[in-house]
Amino acid sequence: MKLSRRTFLGTSAAVAGTLAAPAVLADGHGKPRVVVVGGGAGGATAARYIAKDSKGEIDVTLIEPTRTYYTCFFSNLYLGGFKEVSDIGHTYGALAASGVNVVHDWAVGVDRDAKTVALAGGASVRYDKLILSPGIDFVEGAVEGWDISAQNAMPHAYKAGSQSELLKAQLEAMPEGGTFAMVAPPNPFRCPPGPYERISMVAHFLKNNNPTAKIIVADPKPKFSKMALFQEGWANHYEGMVDWIGEDFGGGNVSVDPAAMTVTIDGEETKVDVCNVIPAMKAGRIAELAGVTDGNWAPVNAADMSSKADPDIHVLGDAAAQGDMPKSGFAANSQAKVCANAVRGALTGSKVFPAKFSNTCWSLIAANDGVKVGATYEATEEKIAKVDGFISEVGESSDVRKATYEESEGWYTGITTDMLG
Secondary structure, three states: OOOOHHHHHHHHHHHHOOOOOOOOOOOOOOOOEEEEEOOOOOHHHHHHHHHHHHOOOOEEEEEOOOOEEEOOOOHHHHHHOOOOHHHHEEEOHHHHHOOOEEEOOOEEEEEOOOOEEEEOOOOEEEOOEEEEOOOEEEOOOOOEOOOHHHOOOOOOOOOOOHHHHHHHHHHHOOOOOOEEEEEOOOOOOEOOOHHHHHHHHHHHHHHHHOOOOEEEEEOOOOOOOOHHHHHHHHHHHOOOOEEEEOHHHOOOOEEEEOOOOEEEEOOEEEEOOEEEEOOOEEEOHHHHHOOOOEOOEEEEOOOOOEEOOOOOEEEOHHHEEOEOOOEOHHHHHHHHHHHHHHHHHHHHOOOOOOOEEEEEEEEEEEOOEEEEEEEEEEEOOOOEEEEEEEEOOOOOOHHHHHHHHHHHHHHHHHHHHHHHO
16 A cells, blocks of 8 residues: 555544543542653654643643654665755644643653652653653663764764764765774664665765775674665665675674774774764663663553553653564554553543554665565554564565655655644
């Protein structure tokens, strides 16, 4: 099915359109209060849907430190020259106008007994239901020689915005015939095809601006999402430019020296000009501070995305340990609608519909050469479980690949509108 902006929004609105009028079940203090931490694909969507569907019967506060949200999805296209950074930046004005109280501050603590969220600015916000959608943080020591203090020398660019601009500037400044290196992350991580789309976009940029440059990828995994499709694309468009070193050839035995700009892979040191280090990931810090993580991620109940540690806290998107769904913007948006419906039902007595989830991840390999992978899911007692799926085929026609890319453009417009209004 071709996915256009109209189709995406129509699907999203289907559940909301059948919801019953709310009958408020406040906890002795007037309107129920929902606090959402994190204004990305999960948090912004949940805040918007709860405010919209409750028709003013629930107070919704969104806590997000940045005033402009840059989508991680499509940020690789900025590196490739297909987008400007302004194309992936979005403000919260429309969300505020729709009735969400948007607070630009850092959430620095959660008191689960008092049901309050502490802010860096000194304020404290009360909640009846708390939704955490903080995205990812990095595991300290995951890549020998690299920590967050080295992110300007060797950027991760896995939180879009200034890091994306820095990596693009370094790419543009590479000497003729230079070397670009990427240290890829272990599973699980945000956007499984993301590093490999990035390699494609970097290769596209270099082919057009620095055609004798080389790309090295050190990867701790034996395989990756859409592997056959990416490798086909690299051979077709960027022959001889990309050297992917997987687990079997020591791709996981890596250290870096940001001062010397060297990467050592399985004992072999290489001087590089740009090094994109994408470390191992974990749930955003506030999830750990709230005490809802187990290891690196926050386990949730699939039916409503509630934390397994606290029924009044819900965790969405990249931070959640939820089962078969990948960590992606589409997945977070899908989970947010299930969560919003459940939270509204718990606070107002409105009907709660059975949880259903879907996801598609598009990747651009070269101009008009788009590929995709996706699936539908259902909630089980154990996890969000995959029902069925699809993936682009190797050897598809140029017309199919062009249509797939155009489909992704329609989705981007649809999801950003669905999140932020």
